[in-house]
Amino acid sequence: MDQEFDVAISFAGSERDYARAIASIAQRNGVKVFLDELYEADLWGTNLVESLSDIYENKARFYLIIVSKNYCERIYTNVERRAALDRAIRDKGEYILPIVIDDSWINGLPKATAYLDLRRKSVITISETLIRKVLGKSPRKIRLPKDIHISRLPIGSLSAEELKQYLLDLCAQSRRSGVVAFGCMVYDETTVELRKLLRDQDYWDALDKVSGPNFEIFAIKDEQKYGQDVSKSFELMTAASLSRSRSRGYYFSKLLKEYFNEEKMALAYPSFVLFLVENQKVTHCRLIPLSRDSTHKVFLRLQEMFTTIADSIEEWRTDGAKSASSLWDIMKKNLLEQDYTIYIQDAPKDSAKAVESLSTFFAQ
Numbered sequence: 001m002d003q004e005f006d007v008a009i010s011f012a013g014s015e016r017d018y019a020r021a022i023a024s025i026a027q028r029n030g031v032k033v034f035l036d037e038l039y040e041a042d043l044w045g046t047n048l049v050e051s052l053s054d055i056y057e058n059k060a061r062f063y064l065i066i067v068s069k070n071y072c073e074r075i076y077t078n079v080e081r082r083a084a085l086d087r088a089i090r091d092k093g094e095y096i097l098p099i100v101i102d103d104s105w106i107n108g109l110p111k112a113t114a115y116l117d118l119r120r121k122s123v124i125t126i127s128e129t130l131i132r133k134v135l136g137k138s139p140r141k142i143r144l145p146k147d148i149h150i151s152r153l154p155i156g157s158l159s160a161e162e163l164k165q166y167l168l169d170l171c172a173q174s175r176r177s178g179v180v181a182f183g184c185m186v187y188d189e190t191t192v193e194l195r196k197l198l199r200d201q202d203y204w205d206a207l208d209k210v211s212g213p214n215f216e217i218f219a220i221k222d223e224q225k226y227g228q229d230v231s232k233s234f235e236l237m238t239a240a241s242l243s244r245s246r247s248r249g250y251y252f253s254k255l256l257k258e259y260f261n262e263e264k265m266a267l268a269y270p271s272f273v274l275f276l277v278e279n280q281k282v283t284h285c286r287l288i289p290l291s292r293d294s295t296h297k298v299f300l301r302l303q304e305m306f307t308t309i310a311d312s313i314e315e316w317r318t319d320g321a322k323s324a325s326s327l328w329d330i331m332k333k334n335l336l337e338q339d340y341t342i343y344i345q346d347a348p349k350d351s352a353k354a355v356e357s358l359s360t361f362f363a364q
Contacts, residue, residue, distance in 0.1 A: 005032050056087070066118075099117075207299075274288065281350065285347035
Protein backbone atom coordinates (compact mmCIF):
# COMPACT_ATOMS: atom_id res chain seq x y z
CA MET A 1 0.00 0.00 0.00
CA ASP A 2 1.34 3.42 -0.98
CA GLN A 3 1.29 5.36 2.30
CA GLU A 4 2.16 8.99 1.73
CA PHE A 5 1.61 10.09 5.33
CA ASP A 6 2.60 8.90 8.78
CA VAL A 7 -0.68 10.17 10.20
CA ALA A 8 -3.90 11.71 8.86
CA ILE A 9 -5.82 13.96 11.25
CA SER A 10 -9.62 14.04 11.20
CA PHE A 11 -11.62 16.59 13.21
CA ALA A 12 -14.61 18.91 13.22
CA GLY A 13 -14.03 22.55 12.34
CA SER A 14 -14.59 23.61 15.94
CA GLU A 15 -11.47 21.64 16.91
CA ARG A 16 -9.22 22.99 14.14
CA ASP A 17 -6.90 24.80 16.57
CA TYR A 18 -6.11 21.52 18.32
CA ALA A 19 -5.56 19.72 15.02
CA ARG A 20 -3.38 22.51 13.64
CA ALA A 21 -1.17 22.61 16.76
CA ILE A 22 -0.71 18.83 16.88
CA ALA A 23 0.07 18.69 13.17
CA SER A 24 2.54 21.56 13.38
CA ILE A 25 4.46 20.09 16.33
CA ALA A 26 4.51 16.59 14.80
CA GLN A 27 5.83 17.92 11.49
CA ARG A 28 8.54 19.92 13.23
CA ASN A 29 9.76 16.64 14.75
CA GLY A 30 9.88 14.59 11.56
CA VAL A 31 6.34 13.21 11.22
CA LYS A 32 4.61 13.57 7.84
CA VAL A 33 1.03 14.69 8.52
CA PHE A 34 -2.09 15.06 6.42
CA LEU A 35 -4.15 18.05 7.52
CA ASP A 36 -6.75 19.26 5.00
CA GLU A 37 -5.61 22.91 5.02
CA LEU A 38 -2.04 21.88 4.16
CA TYR A 39 -3.24 20.20 0.96
CA GLU A 40 -5.93 22.65 -0.10
CA ALA A 41 -4.51 23.04 -3.62
CA ASP A 42 -4.33 19.26 -4.12
CA LEU A 43 -7.94 18.81 -3.00
CA TRP A 44 -9.29 21.77 -4.98
CA GLY A 45 -11.72 20.59 -7.66
CA THR A 46 -11.65 16.93 -6.63
CA ASN A 47 -14.58 14.88 -5.41
CA LEU A 48 -13.99 15.32 -1.68
CA VAL A 49 -15.87 12.18 -0.72
CA GLU A 50 -13.59 10.09 -2.94
CA SER A 51 -10.39 12.01 -2.14
CA LEU A 52 -10.82 12.03 1.63
CA SER A 53 -12.00 8.41 1.70
CA ASP A 54 -8.86 7.36 -0.18
CA ILE A 55 -6.57 9.34 2.11
CA TYR A 56 -8.09 8.11 5.36
CA GLU A 57 -8.42 4.51 4.21
CA ASN A 58 -5.24 4.00 2.20
CA LYS A 59 -2.73 6.84 2.34
CA ALA A 60 -1.74 7.06 6.02
CA ARG A 61 -0.09 4.75 8.49
CA PHE A 62 -2.23 6.09 11.37
CA TYR A 63 -5.56 7.89 11.58
CA LEU A 64 -5.78 10.42 14.43
CA ILE A 65 -9.33 11.40 15.25
CA ILE A 66 -10.33 14.25 17.57
CA VAL A 67 -13.62 12.97 18.94
CA SER A 68 -16.24 15.54 19.91
CA LYS A 69 -19.99 16.04 19.76
CA ASN A 70 -19.55 18.20 16.66
CA TYR A 71 -17.40 15.54 15.02
CA CYS A 72 -20.13 12.93 15.39
CA GLU A 73 -22.68 15.22 13.71
CA ARG A 74 -20.72 16.46 10.66
CA ILE A 75 -21.13 14.98 7.16
CA TYR A 76 -17.52 14.92 5.99
CA THR A 77 -16.18 13.65 9.28
CA ASN A 78 -18.56 10.69 8.95
CA VAL A 79 -17.08 10.01 5.51
CA GLU A 80 -13.59 10.04 7.00
CA ARG A 81 -14.67 7.91 9.96
CA ARG A 82 -16.25 5.22 7.77
CA ALA A 83 -13.14 5.03 5.58
CA ALA A 84 -10.90 4.67 8.64
CA LEU A 85 -13.12 2.00 10.19
CA ASP A 86 -13.02 0.01 6.94
CA ARG A 87 -9.23 0.12 7.06
CA ALA A 88 -9.13 -0.86 10.75
CA ILE A 89 -11.42 -3.85 10.12
CA ARG A 90 -9.41 -4.93 7.10
CA ASP A 91 -5.94 -4.65 8.64
CA LYS A 92 -6.86 -5.62 12.22
CA GLY A 93 -4.01 -3.52 13.57
CA GLU A 94 -3.36 -0.29 15.46
CA TYR A 95 -4.64 2.30 13.04
CA ILE A 96 -7.18 4.58 14.73
CA LEU A 97 -5.73 6.89 17.42
CA PRO A 98 -8.61 8.61 19.26
CA ILE A 99 -8.30 11.86 21.18
CA VAL A 100 -11.39 12.96 23.13
CA ILE A 101 -12.38 16.43 24.26
CA ASP A 102 -15.79 15.54 25.74
CA ASP A 103 -17.82 12.42 26.52
CA SER A 104 -18.70 11.65 22.89
CA TRP A 105 -17.62 8.44 21.16
CA ILE A 106 -17.59 7.16 17.59
CA ASN A 107 -20.19 4.61 16.51
CA GLY A 108 -18.42 1.48 15.33
CA LEU A 109 -15.22 2.13 17.26
CA PRO A 110 -14.80 -0.43 20.08
CA LYS A 111 -15.17 1.15 23.51
CA ALA A 112 -12.05 -0.74 24.59
CA THR A 113 -9.89 1.32 22.18
CA ALA A 114 -7.27 3.24 24.16
CA TYR A 115 -7.53 7.02 23.82
CA LEU A 116 -5.92 10.24 25.04
CA ASP A 117 -7.99 12.95 26.74
CA LEU A 118 -7.41 16.64 25.97
CA ARG A 119 -9.23 17.52 29.17
CA ARG A 120 -6.40 15.91 31.14
CA LYS A 121 -3.37 16.15 28.86
CA SER A 122 -1.88 19.13 27.08
CA VAL A 123 -1.43 19.48 23.33
CA ILE A 124 2.32 19.16 23.90
CA THR A 125 1.95 15.87 25.77
CA ILE A 126 -0.33 14.42 23.11
CA SER A 127 1.96 15.60 20.33
CA GLU A 128 4.96 13.99 22.00
CA THR A 129 3.00 10.74 22.40
CA LEU A 130 2.11 10.83 18.70
CA ILE A 131 5.75 11.40 17.74
CA ARG A 132 6.77 8.44 19.89
CA LYS A 133 4.03 6.29 18.33
CA VAL A 134 5.12 7.10 14.79
CA LEU A 135 8.89 7.18 15.20
CA GLY A 136 9.15 4.49 17.87
CA LYS A 137 10.99 6.79 20.28
CA SER A 138 10.62 10.10 22.07
CA PRO A 139 12.75 13.03 20.92
CA ARG A 140 15.37 13.98 23.50
CA LYS A 141 14.25 17.57 23.11
CA ILE A 142 10.94 18.61 21.59
CA ARG A 143 11.35 20.98 18.66
CA LEU A 144 8.60 23.56 18.43
CA PRO A 145 7.43 25.71 15.53
CA LYS A 146 6.73 29.37 16.07
CA ASP A 147 3.36 30.59 17.36
CA ILE A 148 2.65 27.36 19.26
CA HIS A 149 1.29 27.51 22.79
CA ILE A 150 3.84 25.40 24.69
CA SER A 151 3.19 26.15 28.31
CA ARG A 152 3.50 23.39 30.92
CA LEU A 153 6.52 21.42 29.76
CA PRO A 154 8.51 19.45 32.33
CA ILE A 155 11.98 20.86 32.97
CA GLY A 156 14.52 19.61 30.46
CA SER A 157 11.90 18.68 27.81
CA LEU A 158 12.66 21.75 25.73
CA SER A 159 16.10 23.10 24.92
CA ALA A 160 17.10 26.40 26.50
CA GLU A 161 17.44 27.95 23.04
CA GLU A 162 13.93 26.86 21.98
CA LEU A 163 12.41 28.16 25.23
CA LYS A 164 14.26 31.46 24.88
CA GLN A 165 13.00 31.92 21.32
CA TYR A 166 9.47 31.06 22.36
CA LEU A 167 9.49 33.70 25.10
CA LEU A 168 11.03 36.27 22.76
CA ASP A 169 8.21 35.61 20.29
CA LEU A 170 5.67 35.81 23.11
CA CYS A 171 6.99 39.20 24.25
CA ALA A 172 6.96 40.43 20.65
CA GLN A 173 3.23 39.62 20.55
CA SER A 174 2.68 42.32 23.17
CA ARG A 175 2.97 44.87 20.35
CA ARG A 176 -0.29 43.44 18.95
CA SER A 177 -2.08 42.08 22.00
CA GLY A 178 -1.00 44.85 24.38
CA VAL A 179 -0.08 42.80 27.47
CA VAL A 180 1.34 39.29 27.95
CA ALA A 181 1.97 37.46 31.21
CA PHE A 182 4.46 34.71 31.98
CA GLY A 183 6.24 33.39 35.02
CA CYS A 184 8.85 30.92 36.20
CA MET A 185 9.08 28.58 39.14
CA VAL A 186 12.53 28.80 40.73
CA TYR A 187 14.21 25.71 42.17
CA ASP A 188 17.72 24.59 43.16
CA GLU A 189 19.45 21.23 43.57
CA THR A 190 18.40 20.90 47.21
CA THR A 191 14.68 20.90 46.40
CA VAL A 192 14.48 17.23 45.43
CA GLU A 193 10.73 16.85 45.81
CA LEU A 194 10.06 20.01 43.81
CA ARG A 195 12.32 18.83 40.99
CA LYS A 196 10.37 15.58 40.85
CA LEU A 197 7.19 17.62 40.48
CA LEU A 198 8.72 19.77 37.76
CA ARG A 199 9.70 16.68 35.76
CA ASP A 200 6.29 15.02 36.01
CA GLN A 201 4.02 15.63 33.01
CA ASP A 202 0.87 14.82 34.97
CA TYR A 203 1.57 17.69 37.36
CA TRP A 204 2.28 20.03 34.46
CA ASP A 205 -0.90 18.99 32.67
CA ALA A 206 -2.90 19.76 35.80
CA LEU A 207 -1.21 23.17 36.10
CA ASP A 208 -1.89 23.74 32.40
CA LYS A 209 -5.60 23.31 32.95
CA VAL A 210 -5.89 25.82 35.82
CA SER A 211 -3.53 28.48 34.43
CA GLY A 212 -5.51 28.91 31.24
CA PRO A 213 -4.48 30.02 27.75
CA ASN A 214 -3.24 33.53 28.60
CA PHE A 215 -0.56 32.77 31.17
CA GLU A 216 2.69 30.94 30.37
CA ILE A 217 4.71 29.13 33.02
CA PHE A 218 8.09 27.39 33.02
CA ALA A 219 10.92 26.59 35.44
CA ILE A 220 14.43 27.93 36.03
CA LYS A 221 17.33 26.67 38.13
CA ASP A 222 19.02 28.83 40.74
CA GLU A 223 22.13 28.25 42.88
CA GLN A 224 22.97 29.23 46.42
CA LYS A 225 26.49 30.67 46.53
CA TYR A 226 28.68 31.30 49.56
CA GLY A 227 30.42 34.63 50.07
CA GLN A 228 32.54 36.34 52.73
CA ASP A 229 33.05 39.87 53.94
CA VAL A 230 36.80 40.22 54.41
CA SER A 231 38.68 43.49 54.59
CA LYS A 232 41.50 43.92 52.09
CA SER A 233 43.67 45.69 54.70
CA PHE A 234 45.11 42.48 56.14
CA GLU A 235 48.28 44.19 57.31
CA LEU A 236 46.28 46.34 59.78
CA MET A 237 44.29 43.45 61.27
CA THR A 238 45.12 41.44 64.35
CA ALA A 239 44.94 37.67 64.24
CA ALA A 240 41.73 37.71 66.28
CA SER A 241 39.98 40.30 64.12
CA LEU A 242 41.09 38.48 60.95
CA SER A 243 39.59 35.28 62.31
CA ARG A 244 36.32 37.03 63.06
CA SER A 245 36.19 38.63 59.60
CA ARG A 246 36.72 35.29 57.93
CA SER A 247 33.78 33.87 59.83
CA ARG A 248 31.39 36.48 58.48
CA GLY A 249 30.17 34.32 55.65
CA TYR A 250 26.78 34.41 53.99
CA TYR A 251 24.76 32.56 51.35
CA PHE A 252 23.25 34.38 48.41
CA SER A 253 21.10 33.57 45.41
CA LYS A 254 22.84 33.61 42.05
CA LEU A 255 19.54 34.59 40.39
CA LEU A 256 18.94 37.50 42.77
CA LYS A 257 22.50 38.74 42.44
CA GLU A 258 23.14 38.34 38.71
CA TYR A 259 19.64 39.02 37.39
CA PHE A 260 18.08 41.37 39.93
CA ASN A 261 21.27 42.94 41.35
CA GLU A 262 20.28 41.94 44.89
CA GLU A 263 23.46 41.49 46.94
CA LYS A 264 23.79 38.97 49.80
CA MET A 265 20.17 37.85 49.50
CA ALA A 266 19.11 34.22 49.85
CA LEU A 267 16.00 32.88 48.14
CA ALA A 268 13.33 30.51 49.41
CA TYR A 269 12.63 27.48 47.23
CA PRO A 270 10.28 27.16 45.59
CA SER A 271 9.66 30.76 44.55
CA PHE A 272 7.76 32.17 41.61
CA VAL A 273 8.75 35.15 39.46
CA LEU A 274 5.92 36.84 37.58
CA PHE A 275 6.44 39.09 34.52
CA LEU A 276 3.97 41.43 32.83
CA VAL A 277 5.06 42.77 29.44
CA GLU A 278 3.39 45.65 27.64
CA ASN A 279 4.52 46.79 24.19
CA GLN A 280 7.72 44.74 24.62
CA LYS A 281 8.57 46.43 27.92
CA VAL A 282 8.65 44.66 31.29
CA THR A 283 6.27 46.79 33.33
CA HIS A 284 5.95 44.54 36.38
CA CYS A 285 8.24 41.89 37.83
CA ARG A 286 7.20 40.33 41.12
CA LEU A 287 8.77 37.64 43.29
CA ILE A 288 6.40 35.37 45.23
CA PRO A 289 8.15 32.99 47.67
CA LEU A 290 6.42 29.75 48.67
CA SER A 291 6.93 27.44 51.62
CA ARG A 292 9.07 24.33 51.18
CA ASP A 293 6.78 21.35 51.77
CA SER A 294 5.80 17.95 50.41
CA THR A 295 5.37 17.58 46.66
CA HIS A 296 1.61 17.38 46.95
CA LYS A 297 1.28 20.45 49.17
CA VAL A 298 3.57 22.50 46.94
CA PHE A 299 1.52 21.42 43.94
CA LEU A 300 -1.72 22.45 45.61
CA ARG A 301 -0.27 25.85 46.48
CA LEU A 302 0.96 26.34 42.90
CA GLN A 303 -2.40 25.24 41.56
CA GLU A 304 -4.13 27.77 43.78
CA MET A 305 -1.76 30.56 42.74
CA PHE A 306 -2.06 29.86 39.01
CA THR A 307 -5.85 29.69 39.31
CA THR A 308 -5.82 33.08 41.02
CA ILE A 309 -3.61 34.60 38.32
CA ALA A 310 -5.66 33.08 35.48
CA ASP A 311 -8.91 34.29 37.07
CA SER A 312 -7.37 37.75 37.45
CA ILE A 313 -6.49 37.87 33.77
CA GLU A 314 -10.01 36.80 32.83
CA GLU A 315 -11.48 39.43 35.15
CA TRP A 316 -9.23 42.05 33.56
CA ARG A 317 -10.21 41.00 30.04
CA THR A 318 -13.91 40.95 30.93
CA ASP A 319 -13.71 44.47 32.39
CA GLY A 320 -12.28 45.69 29.09
CA ALA A 321 -9.16 47.09 30.76
CA LYS A 322 -6.10 47.62 28.58
CA SER A 323 -2.99 48.43 30.61
CA ALA A 324 -0.56 46.19 32.45
CA SER A 325 -0.99 48.39 35.52
CA SER A 326 -4.73 47.71 35.66
CA LEU A 327 -4.05 43.99 35.27
CA TRP A 328 -1.51 44.05 38.08
CA ASP A 329 -3.94 45.91 40.36
CA ILE A 330 -6.40 43.02 40.00
CA MET A 331 -3.69 40.35 40.40
CA LYS A 332 -2.21 42.04 43.47
CA LYS A 333 -5.59 42.31 45.19
CA ASN A 334 -6.48 38.66 44.51
CA LEU A 335 -3.04 37.27 45.45
CA LEU A 336 -2.92 39.21 48.72
CA GLU A 337 -6.37 37.90 49.58
CA GLN A 338 -4.88 34.40 49.23
CA ASP A 339 -2.08 35.34 51.68
CA TYR A 340 0.78 35.38 49.17
CA THR A 341 3.80 37.55 49.95
CA ILE A 342 4.87 39.73 47.03
CA TYR A 343 8.21 41.49 46.45
CA ILE A 344 8.89 44.06 43.73
CA GLN A 345 11.92 43.12 41.62
CA ASP A 346 13.95 45.21 39.20
CA ALA A 347 14.17 43.21 35.96
CA PRO A 348 15.58 44.59 32.68
CA LYS A 349 12.94 46.84 31.17
CA ASP A 350 13.46 45.73 27.58
CA SER A 351 11.63 42.41 27.26
CA ALA A 352 14.17 40.93 24.82
CA LYS A 353 17.04 41.74 27.18
CA ALA A 354 15.02 40.40 30.13
CA VAL A 355 14.50 37.06 28.36
CA GLU A 356 18.08 36.86 27.06
CA SER A 357 19.49 37.38 30.54
CA LEU A 358 17.02 34.97 32.12
CA SER A 359 17.82 32.24 29.58
CA THR A 360 21.15 31.52 31.31
CA PHE A 361 19.07 29.99 34.13
CA PHE A 362 16.96 27.74 31.88
CA ALA A 363 17.32 24.00 32.52
CA GLN A 364 19.51 22.38 29.87
